[in-house]
Amino acid sequence: MRTLAIARNTFREAVRDKVLYVLLFFAAAAIIGSKALGWVSMGQDIKIIKDISLASISVFGVLIAIFVGTSLVYKEIDKRTIYTIVCCPIHRYEFVLGKYFGLSALLGVVVLVMTGVAAVYVLVMGGELHGVFFLAALLIYAQLLLITAFAVLLSSLTSPILGAIIVFCIFVLGHAVEILRDLPPQLEGTTAASVLATAYYVVPNLTNFDIKAQAANGVAVDPGYVAWVLLYGLVYTAGVLVFAALAFEDKDV
Amino acid sequence: MRLRWVIVAPVTGLVMLFLVVQIQFRLDEQRTRVFDQELLYLPNEHLLTHFTAGMGPVIADMLWLRALSYTVEEFQGDGRFTWLSQMGDVMTRLDPYFLGAYRYTGMFLAALKADDDASIELLKRGIEHNPKAWELPHEIAMVYMTNRRDMPESAELAALWLQASDATGTAPARVRATAQGLMQQHRMADLERAMWEGILLSATDEFERAIAERKLQELVIRENVELLNQASQHHAEITGATPTGFDDLVAAGILREAPGMTDPLGGEYFFDADGAVQNTTLLNLAVDQIISRMQGRIRHFEREEGRPPQSLDELVLHGYLRRIPEHPFPERSWQYNPATGAVR
Numbered sequence: 001m002r003t004l005a006i007a008r009n010t011f012r013e014a015v016r017d018k019v020l021y022v023l024l025f026f027a028a029a030a031i032i033g034s035k036a037l038g039w040v041s042m043g044q045d046i047k048i049i050k051d052i053s054l055a056s057i058s059v060f061g062v063l064i065a066i067f068v069g070t071s072l073v074y075k076e077i078d079k080r081t082i083y084t085i086v087c088c089p090i091h092r093y094e095f096v097l098g099k100y101f102g103l104s105a106l107l108g109v110v111v112l113v114m115t116g117v118a119a120v121y122v123l124v125m126g127g128e129l130h131g132v133f134f135l136a137a138l139l140i141y142a143q144l145l146l147i148t149a150f151a152v153l154l155s156s157l158t159s160p161i162l163g164a165i166i167v168f169c170i171f172v173l174g175h176a177v178e179i180l181r182d183l184p185p186q187l188e189g190t191t192a193a194s195v196l197a198t199a200y201y202v203v204p205n206l207t208n209f210d211i212k213a214q215a216a217n218g219v220a221v222d223p224g225y226v227a228w229v230l231l232y233g234l235v236y237t238a239g240v241l242v243f244a245a246l247a248f249e250d251k252d253v
Numbered sequence: 254m255r256l257r258w259v260i261v262a263p264v265t266g267l268v269m270l271f272l273v274v275q276i277q278f279r280l281d282e283q284r285t286r287v288f289d290q291e292l293l294y295l296p297n298e299h300l301l302t303h304f305t306a307g308m309g310p311v312i313a314d315m316l317w318l319r320a321l322s323y324t325v326e327e328f329q330g331d332g333r334f335t336w337l338s339q340m341g342d343v344m345t346r347l348d349p350y351f352l353g354a355y356r357y358t359g360m361f362l363a364a365l366k367a368d369d370d371a372s373i374e375l376l377k378r379g380i381e382h383n384p385k386a387w388e389l390p391h392e393i394a395m396v397y398m399t400n401r402r403d404m405p406e407s408a409e410l411a412a413l414w415l416q417a418s419d420a421t422g423t424a425p426a427r428v429r430a431t432a433q434g435l436m437q438q439h440r441m442a443d444l445e446r447a448m449w450e451g452i453l454l455s456a457t458d459e460f461e462r463a464i465a466e467r468k469l470q471e472l473v474i475r476e477n478v479e480l481l482n483q484a485s486q487h488h489a490e491i492t493g494a495t496p497t498g499f500d501d502l503v504a505a506g507i508l509r510e511a512p513g514m515t516d517p518l519g520g521e522y523f524f525d526a527d528g529a530v531q532n533t534t535l536l537n538l539a540v541d542q543i544i545s546r547m548q549g550r551i552r553h554f555e556r557e558e559g560r561p562p563q564s565l566d567e568l569v570l571h572g573y574l575r576r577i578p579e580h581p582f583p584e585r586s587w588q589y590n591p592a593t594g595a596v597r
Contacts, residue, residue, distance in 0.1 A: 037314070042321055042458045044314070044353040051310045051348075058307060176303040206307065213310045217350035219383070 002090050003098040010102020014068055024110065027060040031118050035125060046127035050216035053118030054136055057111055058212070061144045062171055065107060069151025070163035072099045073248065093245035100152045100241060104145055111141045128218065135226050136215035142233040143209035147171060149237045150204075153244035156251060174206030204236055301347055313348035316340060320354075324361050325460055332541075334366035341375050355379030356388045357461075360395070364464055367538055368545035369400035387424035390417040394431075398445045399468070400542060408435050427451045446472050467518070474516045474532050481522065481530040484508060495528025525583045539581040544596050547587075550574050551594045561594035 014020060034052035038045025073096070076082040085095060115137040122129055150170050154163030180200040187193045208229045211221050305312050320340040327334045341358035345351055355375060363372035373396055379389045394414035397407045404410075415432035418424045427447065434444045446469065453465035481499075484507045488496045496502055499511035499522075515521055520534025547565070550573045554562050558571070565587060568574040580586050588597040 037318060040321065041314070041318060042353065042357060042460060044317060047351070047353065048314045051314050055308055055311045172304070172306050175306040179303045210307045212307065213348045213350050216310055217348070217352060217383075219350045 003094045003101065006085075006090075006095055006098025007101035007105065010072065010099050011105045014103060014106045017068065019067060020064060020106075020110075023060045023063055024113070027056045027114055028117055030056040031114070031121055035121075038125075046122060046125060047216050049122055049125060049127065050118070050133065051212065053114070053121070054133075054140065054212040054215060057114045057118070057137060058140045058143070060114070061107055061111055061140060062147055064110060065103070065144050065148045065151055066164045066167045066171075067160075068106070069103055069148045070155050070167060071160040072103060072152060073155040074158075074160050074163070092249050096152060096156065096245045096248045097241065099155075100148060100244070103148050103152070107144045107148065108141065111137060111144065130215075130218045130220070132211065132219065132221050133215045135221060135223075136211045139209040139211055139226065139229055142230055143206055146204060146206075146209075146233050146237045146240070149240035149244065153240055153247060156244055156247040170204065171206065174204045175210070177203050177205045178207055205232075208232055301343065305347070309347040310351070313344045313351050313354065316344050316347070317351070317354055320344065320358065321460070324365070328365060328460075328463070332365065334361065334368075337361055337366055338368065338371045338375075341371075345375065345378065349382045352379070352383050352386050352388065355383070356386075356392055359389070359392045360464070363392070363396045363400050364468060366545060367400060367542035368549070369396045369542065370546060370549050372396050372400075385421050385423070387418045387421040387428065390414045390421075391424065391428055394418065395448060398441060398448065402441055402445070408438070408441060412436050425451070425455070442472060442476065470517045471534065471538070474518065474520070474534055477512070477516070478522070478530050478532050478535065481512070485524075485528055485530055489528065497524055497528070531583070536581045543578045543581070547574070547578075547596050548594075551596070555594060561591055563591050565589050565596070 031049070031053045034049045035045060037052070038048045041048055073082075076085070086092070115134065119129055119133070122133075147167060147170070151163065151167050154166055157163070158166070177200060180196045180203070183193055183196060187196075211226075213219075214221050301312065302309055320337070323340070324334065324337060327337075337358065341354060341362065344354040344358070348354070356379070359372045359376040359379070362368045362375065373393055376389050376393050376396075379386070383389060391414070394411040397404070397411035397414065401407045401410075412432050412435035415428055415435065419429045419432060431444050431448055434447075435441075449465045449468045449472070453462060453469065456462040456465060481502075484502050485496050487507055488494075488502055488505050491507075492505055496505075499508065502508040503511050512522065516532060516534055518534045520532050520537070522530055522532050525531050547568070550568055551561060554568060554571065554573050562568050562571075562573075565574075565577050569576060577587070589595075590597075
């Protein structure tokens with residue numbers, strides 16, 4: 001209940017943030033403007049609209065998660081509003097979870113709105129929508145939840161700028177993680193290969209969440225795969241949130 | 254305050270826009286000159302896949318737009334299409350389901366660059382990822398019906414690919430009709446014409462239409478050459494001598510008047526030393542096709558041996574080529590540069 005109250009306040013606070021609307025405006029502009037590229041694409045306009053829509057949802061969602069998420073806890077400490085909260089009968093982990101759920105709800109609304117705008121736009125432009133388009137949006141949201149968990153963790157540990165840089169690196173590395181597995185043959189059987197193989201499983205594999213290509217081309221995705229990815233996201237996110245709560249428990253405020 | 258927004262802001266905006274557009278024009282002029290170099294540094298598709306942070310499909314779209322402008326430029330220019338195959342590879346590795354990239358790059362490679370090997374390889378890779386798309390087996394059938402029409406089994410293979418296209422359940426009716434025509438051993442040229450006419454009718458894009466029109470013109474030239482050769486043979490039967498020019502055919506009463514020497518694509522008809530009618534447009538196409546095939550074998554040799562072959566004979570010696578194809582133009586031969594691995 002106390003977590004919910006903090007989540008509600010975090011949501012309200014984030015909704016009032018002008019940065020959110022600026023990012024939403026650019027996302028909507030990218031989606032609507034994508035048609036212009038389609039004019040010179042030899043019949044690939046609908047695919048391009050879908051690609052740019054899903055990429056916008058992903059990129060702008062990540063930007064919101066990083067910029068809002070990494071300052072969530074830090075801002076409370078910096079403005080000293082944290083004192084009014086920690087002196088209340090509330091566990092620190094409840095505060096961290098409340099912050100996380102508040103931002104997650106905001107991201108949920110953002111993804112929902114952008115997916116809705118993109119879907120309507122595709123239909124208006126005469127395109128066809130398949131279920132996989134919405135599954136792709138769902139997995140983008142699951143990815144954003146994981147990124148947000150990292151942002152909240154970093155928010156408890158460092159300054160917003162450093163936190164944003166680290167989370168952005170996690171985002172990029174998470175998409176490049178397959179490179180740790182596709183090693184050149186000369187590394188086979190070496191210690192380096194074992195270390196890199198371990199790193200492959202430890203680093204969050206964000207390519208799991210990426211079915212944007214299938215969504216834009218209307219290629220069906222096995223629902224079992226989506227369920228496994230959601231489970232992967234849930235387990236990883238829960239783990240990172242535990243670390244975030246622990247980090248905040250130990251923090252001197 | 255108001256005055257600032259009503260006068261100063263629009264004036265500043267207009268001045269800025271004017272200057273920016275002028276500078277951009279200058280920059281564009283300079284950039285088109287380095288277009289080839291720009292493509293030379295097109296990154297490896299594996300690297301791109303790993304470091305695009307999930308933006309692979311969008312980058313593939315951007316590359317597709319670039320590939321289109323490159324293809325149109327080459328189509329209207331010297332028609333080398335050097336980077337087309339690599340662009341197709343990168344696009345389809347970044348977005349393995351990009352049907353349009355497989356289909357049209359395959360079509361451009363076969364119809365414009367005459368590189369049927371690269372076209373079929375790309376289209377087959379596309380089928381692995383898009384097994385329900387009728388367009389990809391259809392394009393392979395087109396390669397067999399056009400680029401490989403002289404192969405003895407081409408009609409059979411084209412029919413099989415068309416059946417595969419029809420089996421997807423989404424192909425237009427003309428695909429099944431052409432497959433049946435091939436099986437009933439109708440004339441390949443008639444079926445090819447019907448296919449290109451179908452593409453011309455259903456094309457939604459100006460460039461696709463231009464390619465279909467060009468292919469239909471090539472068919473007309475091919476038929477003209479065939480008819481003129483029949484006339485030449487007829488002349489030999491009647492007079493006992495091979496004709497040396499179209500005037501001989503007119504003089505023998507076989508042709509009412511000498512045909513125009515230039516074809517609609519700017520090529521010329523001429524008699525070779527054996528009295529056979531040739532056409533430079535068709536011969537140039539054959540040259541491009543053979544060069545594409547030989548360059549593919551040279552690249553294969555280079556990958557395997559770590560160096561380009563010293564001569565074209567070395568390709569035959571190591572089993573990369575069964576024999577060196579004859580140059581389609583009479584009295585011309587292949588020029589090979591062992592330093593660059595280029596054939597002319």
